[in-house]
Amino acid sequence: YFRFAYEMNGVWFPHGCAINTPEEFIEGYRMFVDIVRSRVPQAQFIWSPNVTLGAVDFVPFYPGSAYTNIVSLDGYDW
Numbered sequence: 001y002f003r004f005a006y007e008m009n010g011v012w013f014p015h016g017c018a019i020n021t022p023e024e025f026i027e028g029y030r031m032f033v034d035i036v037r038s039r040v041p042q043a044q045f046i047w048s049p050n051v052t053l054g055a056v057d058f059v060p061f062y063p064g065s066a067y068t069n070i071v072s073l074d075g076y077d078w
Helices: 022-039
Strands: none
Touching: none
């Protein structure tokens, strides 16, 4: 299982929306998945955006069902 570039819709990670557009994120995410699957076909991928305040809408960052095996949402009760 890989949870690559999680919380991509937050501004607190270098792979987050403060640096990358949704299109750039999707391109990088799909490239990573393609590379790993070419070497480890049984690999599973978890797409995990953040759902708390400070995060932007995560829907535009969805890479598609062909690149996502599990959807997980991160949220924090501050």
